[in-house]
Amino acid sequence: MKKIFLLFTLVIFSLSITQAQTTNIFAEYSMLEVEFYENGAGDLKSENINSYVLGVSSAFELSKNIDFIGSVGMSEGFNYNFLIGNLSWNLSDHFNLFAGAGVYVIDDERWVPVGLDGNEPSNNEFGMQVGLSLQLSKSLGLTMKYNILEEKEDYEAGSMSINGLSFGVILK
Numbered sequence: 001m002k003k004i005f006l007l008f009t010l011v012i013f014s015l016s017i018t019q020a021q022t023t024n025i026f027a028e029y030s031m032l033e034v035e036f037y038e039n040g041a042g043d044l045k046s047e048n049i050n051s052y053v054l055g056v057s058s059a060f061e062l063s064k065n066i067d068f069i070g071s072v073g074m075s076e077g078f079n080y081n082f083l084i085g086n087l088s089w090n091l092s093d094h095f096n097l098f099a100g101a102g103v104y105v106i107d108d109e110r111w112v113p114v115g116l117d118g119n120e121p122s123n124n125e126f127g128m129q130v131g132l133s134l135q136l137s138k139s140l141g142l143t144m145k146y147n148i149l150e151e152k153e154d155y156e157a158g159s160m161s162i163n164g165l166s167f168g169v170i171l172k
Contacts, residue, residue, distance in 0.1 A: 028053040028168030032078055035161045036110050051077030065090045079108040094135040101128045104149050125150050141170035
């Protein structure tokens with residue numbers, strides 16, 4: 001399923017790259033706080049997990065100060081794939097603030113979902129992120145993001161959570 005999702009998103013994404021104004025490759029280091037149940041049962045464990053992210057993004061100008069940025073990629077360390085859409089506010093030629101949401105397919109052996117409120121368990125999660133980016137030159141930039149992949153919902157019902165901070169480089 002992971003390979004099918006990745007192939008599908010890459011095909012859709014590559015079709016949209018032809019219309020994009022800029023395409024970037026990015027690499028990030030993420031520090032995630034993950035709360036999970038070992039093997040889907042037992043006591044709730046909280047671990048700080050380091051993860052490495054690699055992805056491709058394309059930016060489309062919506063107006064003079066607002067861009068839409070679509071990203072697809074994968075993470076190792078805590079394994080997941082993602083497809084994200086962000087709105088970026090260009091505060092200057094080199095500094096942007098962005099916020100967005102996306103779909104995450106979590107494929108880590110530590111993540112064993114349980115269905116809440118009678119729902120079926122799923123490794124597909126909706127997540128959000130906010131961050132900022134700074135372009136140092138025409139081909140190099142820095143980024144910082146706060147990611148919420150799964151918000152803590154209900155301790156008694158067995159809800160798990162993932163959130164964290166990531167730092168990275170952007171190559172054009």
